[in-house]
Amino acid sequence: MTLSTTRRVVAAGVVAAALAVPVLPSSAQAASSAPSAASRARTADGWLATRLVDGSHFEVTFGDLSFPDQGLTIDGILAFASGKVAEKQQKAATTWLTQPDILAGYVGDGTGESYSGAHAKAVLALQVRGKNPRKVAGRDLVAELKALQAPSGRFVDRSAFGDFSNAFGQSLGVVALKRAGSSIGAPARYLAGQACSDGGIPIQFEQITCTASVDATAIAVQALHAAGKKSAAHNAVAWLVAHQNADGGFGDGTTNANSTGLAAAALAIEGHDGAARRARAAIGTLQQGCTAAPADRGAIALDSTGFDPDTAIRATTQAVLGLAGTDLNTLTAKRSSNALPAPTCPAGTL
Numbered sequence: 001m002t003l004s005t006t007r008r009v010v011a012a013g014v015v016a017a018a019l020a021v022p023v024l025p026s027s028a029q030a031a032s033s034a035p036s037a038a039s040r041a042r043t044a045d046g047w048l049a050t051r052l053v054d055g056s057h058f059e060v061t062f063g064d065l066s067f068p069d070q071g072l073t074i075d076g077i078l079a080f081a082s083g084k085v086a087e088k089q090q091k092a093a094t095t096w097l098t099q100p101d102i103l104a105g106y107v108g109d110g111t112g113e114s115y116s117g118a119h120a121k122a123v124l125a126l127q128v129r130g131k132n133p134r135k136v137a138g139r140d141l142v143a144e145l146k147a148l149q150a151p152s153g154r155f156v157d158r159s160a161f162g163d164f165s166n167a168f169g170q171s172l173g174v175v176a177l178k179r180a181g182s183s184i185g186a187p188a189r190y191l192a193g194q195a196c197s198d199g200g201i202p203i204q205f206e207q208i209t210c211t212a213s214v215d216a217t218a219i220a221v222q223a224l225h226a227a228g229k230k231s232a233a234h235n236a237v238a239w240l241v242a243h244q245n246a247d248g249g250f251g252d253g254t255t256n257a258n259s260t261g262l263a264a265a266a267l268a269i270e271g272h273d274g275a276a277r278r279a280r281a282a283i284g285t286l287q288q289g290c291t292a293a294p295a296d297r298g299a300i301a302l303d304s305t306g307f308d309p310d311t312a313i314r315a316t317t318q319a320v321l322g323l324a325g326t327d328l329n330t331l332t333a334k335r336s337s338n339a340l341p342a343p344t345c346p347a348g349t350l
Helices: 037-050 070-083 087-097 100-107 116-128 141-147 167-180 185-193 214-227 230-242 257-269 273-284 309-324
Strands: 020-022 059-062 065-068 342-344
Touching: 037 070, 037 273, 037 309, 037 342, 070 087, 070 100, 070 116, 070 309, 087 100, 087 116, 100 116, 116 141, 116 167, 141 167, 167 185, 167 214, 185 214, 214 230, 214 257, 230 257, 257 273, 257 309, 273 309
Parallel strands: none
Antiparallel strands: 020 342, 059 065
């Protein structure tokens, strides 16, 4: 349920401007007047912008303590770019992320500690923002990522804490290197070769029992699509379609916004429009409308059990990818506006 690859947290809001984008109460999702998926994505982005700390990053809370979360902040950058809004916040988040200590706390120092998934995700974020990941904070993140590629093609971690590499990092590594113009033959073949017999992709590689995951399969489709691995991508999408819930959503069990967002994007880029529409509709039922507290409107709840602000930020960032049908291989922040869309509610709504 998460695209974040952060293994450890390093100790180190903006009020949204109103822009009329109609959002209906979740109890009145009339098909004839419901906002489009693109409008929902922008409204969700508008809410996300209000949750940034100092207008530049997201934090994660453990008990009474809060810490900066680089991975979640990157999720926000990708979501804002997908909706083509919040340019000011995208720029501030990128500036924050590329501070030497903040960056090193996420990807490692590049020598003794170096994390492949975080490298891949950081490289992708910089590419989306039009920045050069080969020249950031005095480092070449592309070269560092390539140095973490094993002979098998698998991206691995170099760390005293162990190797936590998985399908997310592998998939994002393929996409990031493809965008960087580097060879992706070996890592793409490795990823395709890890598919289970049913076509799905497991989150953990080289396990005795191969058990596919919705999230891992969805993000792998992005990489397989980018690499031109048509057969593997087709099989992975077929697995997703076979595991779509009756309500249109996805999850390794009941529907959740994170999994549904990742899956909807994968379905869209592979041309499974009907399944993608059903997934986007499922996300729409989780978006907070005019019956919600004003501060929550536009946010996307993790699941149907109710709105929880502690899980809504990550749920919303990943749900936006599905609403926008984001292709990570081509996503760009270019032409993003400073708009922070907010719901327009009927007169008299509190």
